[in-house]
Amino acid sequence: MNNFVTKKKIGIIGGGQLGKMMILEAKKMGYYVTILDPTPNCPAHSICDKHIVANFDDKDALYSLAQNSDCITYEFEHIDYKTLMELSEKGNKIYPDPSCLKIIQNKYYQKNMLKENNIPTPDFYKVDSIEDIKIRAKEFGLPIVLKACTGGYDGKGNFVIRTEDDIDKAFDILSQNKNIPLMVERFVDFSMEISVIACGSLDGEANVYPVAQNLHIDNILHKTIVPANISENTKTKALELTKKIVEIFNGVGIFCVEFFVTKDGDVLVNEIAPRPHNSGHYTIEGCVTSQFENHIRAILGLPLGSTNLISPTIMLNILGEEGYSGDALFLGLDEALKEENVFVHIYGKEKTSPKRKMGHLTCSIEPLEKADIISKRAFEKIKVISK
Numbered sequence: 001m002n003n004f005v006t007k008k009k010i011g012i013i014g015g016g017q018l019g020k021m022m023i024l025e026a027k028k029m030g031y032y033v034t035i036l037d038p039t040p041n042c043p044a045h046s047i048c049d050k051h052i053v054a055n056f057d058d059k060d061a062l063y064s065l066a067q068n069s070d071c072i073t074y075e076f077e078h079i080d081y082k083t084l085m086e087l088s089e090k091g092n093k094i095y096p097d098p099s100c101l102k103i104i105q106n107k108y109y110q111k112n113m114l115k116e117n118n119i120p121t122p123d124f125y126k127v128d129s130i131e132d133i134k135i136r137a138k139e140f141g142l143p144i145v146l147k148a149c150t151g152g153y154d155g156k157g158n159f160v161i162r163t164e165d166d167i168d169k170a171f172d173i174l175s176q177n178k179n180i181p182l183m184v185e186r187f188v189d190f191s192m193e194i195s196v197i198a199c200g201s202l203d204g205e206a207n208v209y210p211v212a213q214n215l216h217i218d219n220i221l222h223k224t225i226v227p228a229n230i231s232e233n234t235k236t237k238a239l240e241l242t243k244k245i246v247e248i249f250n251g252v253g254i255f256c257v258e259f260f261v262t263k264d265g266d267v268l269v270n271e272i273a274p275r276p277h278n279s280g281h282y283t284i285e286g287c288v289t290s291q292f293e294n295h296i297r298a299i300l301g302l303p304l305g306s307t308n309l310i311s312p313t314i315m316l317n318i319l320g321e322e323g324y325s326g327d328a329l330f331l332g333l334d335e336a337l338k339e340e341n342v343f344v345h346i347y348g349k350e351k352t353s354p355k356r357k358m359g360h361l362t363c364s365i366e367p368l369e370k371a372d373i374i375s376k377r378a379f380e381k382i383k384v385i386s387k
Ligand code: ADP
Pocket: 122, 145, 147, 152, 153, 154, 155, 156, 157, 158, 185, 186, 187, 188, 189, 193, 216, 219, 270, 271
């Protein structure tokens, strides 16, 4: 039997809301947490034990984080993987393994890896010139999706090319003078977007959570509905593929796999995130063990908790209101909290701006239709403006 060492030190790269929610779970079990984040008052700052204020690509800071930690993890994938691989080779424990970052942080490498492993994705090609885009526009037919291979999030880095005239503009905007590698994808006329959160353990097992259905507005996640309204067959495919993906990456910790569901019920992988994900926030109140708790358990080699759904759950993202920028002010929280089984999470970002992710709420209750009505009512009461 192992002794349970609560003074173990965890290092987290990134002190945003995901880092903060990881710390809440780590603290529940008594661990010591250091974060590395350039923003002095970032969301995780108020609850971490130590904060290294430095840029994510600051090599000395990453080394110092490693010195302060028994185990390192991260809340986003756009990190200097080379330094992390160096640290890993020197014997530092880093989960998920930084070798997966090299592949996942480049959408083209990521899709290639999936293709090599017979995992279905939208058809895609690398783009080196405007001519390449024209060739694919002819092959696939318009629209097509041009994507920056690196650095994109919330659809920033994507351009849906709808007419021939868009091609030059899309290339110029996304490639930024050819500094950023590009790829092009067949446009998928999907019936739904879903995601599966999975947790890989140190002994190679992958536990999957229920399939979540995601609605985006302006490419930003607006709503997650669990369970997703899909057939048993689609569900089985999504769960099996997610397990396989975690195995391919020897994943330890939480992975999120986002899929398109086609009109005939097939699933195509859109994107993988090697970390807790916004579409998995429903697990905090909705499941026996949250994605954050299982992530902490996994990276420390502890047994994973059940991923079962307790009740149908809706998650709604709370974004900064249009027209307001500056010190954040939340309106209507007291009214929202009067609603049955509603939980509100405020990330603690000092400044709001239009569409910035400031918090989220969940409603977990039987039946799903009831959770939908209540969560919408609570959501409509909250507004994030500036002081
Ligand atoms: P990000 O990495 O910025 O989140 P994604 O590549 O996941 O960007 O794309 C954001 C959204 O754009 C997706 O959720 C989906 O709605 C849409 N999208 C992306 N790729 C395609 C595609 N090949 N066909 C149709 N829609 C797409």
